[in-house]
Amino acid sequence: MELSGPQAFYNQPQYEQITRKELQDHFPHEKPAIVFEKGARWVRLTTEVIFNGSSLALIYCVTSYCLEKISSRLSLPKLPKGVIWITIPIGVYNHLYIGVGWLVHWGxxxxxxxxxxxxxxxxxxxxxKAEVVKRLNIQANGCFIDTIIMGKKENFDKGRWLIVSLGSGERYEELYDSYLMLAEKLNANLLLYNYPSYGASGGYLPNKAAILAAHQAMHFFAREMLKAREIVDIGNSIGGGVQGESLKDLVLAEQVKYVFLKHMTFARLSGVADNLVINHAGLLISFLNF
Structure with missing residues (x-):
């Protein structure tokens, strides 16, 4: 799929028909435009198995205990003590991690x-509203990210892109107007995406690694597929925290000029709790690595 030049998708005869269908589909196209992995895949998969398996073991133990209190006939087979001592602390940590994730990314x-x-x-x-628009599926850390690019034909070859990380609970479907207007004033094109477990993006539970991977995947996509030469990265509200955390190990290309902007935001994700909930709640979020 060509994203710019004479053979670009917007110059194809069925562009309008294909694009209208993509936009109206409940979920983006199954085949990802790119596959991006932040860190080692085997480490991610092993961590997911350990933490999610421990959470299931914790639920099993609690359910077994409650049934036994109701009636001895309802008791379930008990897990080995060694398994319980290992999995329950990890399971408690993981449940707290999920709860904090819902607090930070309530959407x-x-x-x-x-x-x-x-x-x-x-x-x-x-x-x-946009002269050129394309809905894409980008895979980041095994999660499908609902992504959309839009702008003007004359700008697609210029290589200037505006990447926006939205606030908690925000979806690009509701906020593209203002950012599209900003992109047009900057003679740039716009790239918007929904976080994992937001809207039509994949994922069922909040996951910091997946959220940061999604942000870095947008940069990788803009650099490698869109041939971006200038990137303006905007973090709105909690999106600024995502941006700040991601910048710690984001790969920056020497041939690309970058501008990073924050709007009504936090320097780190744990700052959300201190401002929106109670003081020092950010310490809990930092401890849980969210």
Whole structure:
């Protein structure tokens, strides 16, 4: 898929038909435009198995205990003591980690409704507001990220891109207007994405590593696929915390000029709790590595 030049997707005869369908689909195309992995894949998979397995073991132990209190006939087979001593502390930590993740990124809470029909209609309006628009699926740390690029044809070959990390609970379907206007004033194109477990992006539980990987995947995609020569990276609200954490090990290309901006934001993700909940709650978030 060509993203710029004479053979670019927006110069193809079926561009309008394909784009309208992509925008109205509830989920982005299954085949990812790129696959990005932050860190070693085997480390990520091993960590997920250990922590999620420990959480399941904790739930099993609590359920078994409660059933036994109700009636001895309802008791479940007990786990070996060695397994219990190892998995329960990890399981408690993981449950706290998930709870803190919902606090920091409350838009990832599973009980919050996501109106697929309304968001599909909002995406459909993009075709009338942007000269060029393309919805993409980018895979970051095994999670599919709902991504959209938009702008003007004349800007696609210039290589200037605006990447925006949104605030907690925000989705690009609801906020693209203002950022598209800013991109046009900067003679740039716009790249927006929804965090993992937000909107139509994949994932079921908040995960700091996946969120940071998504941000870095956008830079990798802009640099390698969009051939960006100038990148303006904006972090809004909690997006500034995501940006700040990601910058610790973000790969910056020598041939690319960067500008990083923050708006109503935090220097780190743990700063969210101190400002929005109670003082020193950020210490808990730091301890839980979120």
């Amino acid at each position: 990832s809470q599973p009980w919050l409704s996501y109106d697929h029909e309304r968001c599909s209609n909002k995406r459909g309006e993009l075709f009338e």
